[in-house]
Amino acid sequence: MRPGPPSVSASGSEGRARPGKIVLFGSGEIAPSGRRGHAVAMADFEPPVKVAVLETPAGFELNSARVAGRVADFIRERLGEFRPRVLVLPARKRGTPFSPDDPHLVAPLLEADYIFMGPGSPTYAIRQLQGSVAWRYLVARHRQGAALGLASAAAIAVSAWALPVYEIYKAGHDPHWVRGLDLFGDFGLQLAIVSHWNNREGGEEVDTRRCFMGRERFEAMRRFLPPEVVILGIDEHTMAVFDFQKGSVEVLGLGQVTILRGREVREVGAGDAFPIEWLGEVRLPPPIEVVPPPGAPGFPRPVLPPEVAALIREREAARRRRDWATADALRERLRAMGYEVQDTREGPRWRPLDDPTAPWQPLEETPSHASG
Structure with missing residues (x-):
């Protein structure tokens, strides 16, 4: 109810x-x-x-x-x-x-x-x-x-x-x-x-x-x-x-x-x-x-495209290998696609580059696109 x-x-x-x-x-x-x-x-x-x-x-x-x-x-x-x-x-x-x-x-x-x-x-x-x-x-x-x-x-x-x-x-x-x-x-x-x-x-x-x-x-x-x-x-x-x-x-x-x-x-x-x-x-x-009542939805969060999520994971793998040059290059590539990444102990977080007020979102909680 x-x-x-x-x-x-x-x-x-x-x-x-x-x-x-x-x-x-x-x-x-x-x-x-x-x-x-x-x-x-x-x-x-x-x-x-x-x-x-x-x-x-x-x-x-x-x-x-x-x-x-x-x-x-x-x-x-x-x-x-x-x-x-x-x-x-x-x-x-x-x-x-x-x-x-x-x-x-x-x-x-x-x-x-x-x-x-x-x-x-x-x-x-x-x-x-x-x-x-x-x-x-x-x-x-x-x-x-x-x-x-x-x-x-x-x-x-x-x-x-x-x-x-x-x-x-x-x-x-x-x-x-x-x-x-x-x-x-x-x-x-x-x-x-x-x-x-x-x-x-x-x-x-x-x-x-x-x-x-x-x-x-x-x-x-x-x-x-x-x-x-x-x-x-x-x-x-x-x-x-x-x-x-x-x-x-x-x-x-x-x-x-x-x-x-x-x-x-x-x-x-x-x-x-x-x-x-x-x-x-x-x-x-x-x-x-x-x-508003508890749990009331606001504007839906931006959906992360699969290709962007893949680049974030690739960058995280480069960081684990301490391949900083590749990680930096991937960060710039993500920025060119309209996304910025934040590195935390819990893993990478992301948000749209054009909305600096948006909350950082964990990669694992990213809504996925429906598959055809």
């Missing part, structure tokens, strides 16, 4: 940890235009950057693993300068073996430098994450400094009031808003985030602007929101980067963001920035400490 959820508490070290950046993608998270959004989020961390992709928003889809996997592949292949270690977390649905309430499944969130959620259904994401262990981990880790990337459905879901896109656009429900995850509420902001703001997939036949609602219907929906809620519309292939250190929001990509606050309308194009205060009176919440 697994232990219960972790304890979560406010940190007493106010002024130390600061919230990380939040990158909201209107769309294009795996397009060339979206690369810079990921790069801005990851640039605050020393390589290798630990990236967690949360599968939840698309958890109802039969190919949800592939939806999240495409993002993971994009980050691995297009952002190599950060040497990303990417892990997809299949926290798909409550009450299943892949539940966002399983602290062991989502424990890697507590080590992640960059946490990403993307396409799917906003309302499904809200139902699965509201009050969940995964959501508490995500919020706590962001307060400790991790960056967040939220695209499409996930960007909508973290609103104070969220747009039920599928229900209105596909199922014909009456226009309405639902309570969202309210990520920005603790920062003093009441936001309704609308991705796909300038969508034109409907062409000349159907108005799909305002995230498929159509401009006329969306304007009518505005009156259903509480007066203090600010609408933040993000165009296709456009990103809004919240930097709480600077107190600003930078716009990247191909379009613009639109701010609707009461009767006031502001538009900010790519390459420009605006103060967060345009969205409300911002405050910084205190850090949150999380104590």
